[in-house]
Amino acid sequence: GHHYTNKGIDENKQFSINIPDVSLVEKTDYCGLVSGGKIDKSKVFNVFYGELSKAPLIEECPVCLSLSLYETVKLPFNTLYIGEPKEVFTEDKYMTDGMLDIKKVNPFTLTMPDNHYWSVGENVGKAWNIGKKLKK
Known part of the structure; x- marks a missing residue:
């Protein structure tokens, strides 16, 4: 079926991304198990709003972004x-030093199709740098 979140984004042209910690x-x-059309999920967390009045942000999440809709791609x-x-x-x-520190944020990710949540591990190298030794 059509997700309740999609309806809100389509109507309001704005949305939020909230990054929870473990x-x-x-x-x-x-929140992934129940439909927002049937249950008010805003009661699960403390919600606040920035300048976009239809993009709910979650107080408990270490990082929250409000976004205006730029493009919709139907897959x-x-x-x-x-x-x-x-x-x-x-x-x-x-x-840390003016930059978001992923270890302090302590986010998790979902892998599919096994449907497991994973925390972030260790730093394995610096991007656009570690591969330089392979350049000839």
Whole structure:
């Protein structure tokens, strides 16, 4: 079926991306199990809004972004929404030397089709640098 989230993005032309840490995995999974059309998921977390009044942000998440809709791409089984970031919210405790620190954010990811959540591991190399030794 059509996701309740899609309806909101299509109507309001704005959305949010909220990055939870591993302590929120149970609540995050619950939000994936129930439909926003049947259950008010805004009660699961403390919600706030930035300049975009229809893009709910989650207070408990270490990183939150509000985006205006830039492009919608219809795929065979899903819809891909491309957004233009308008605001980013985080706290100093998630930063190191003025940069977001992934170890402090402590996010998790979902792998499919095995449907497992994974925390982020160790740094394995610097991008656009570690491969230089293979250049001839």
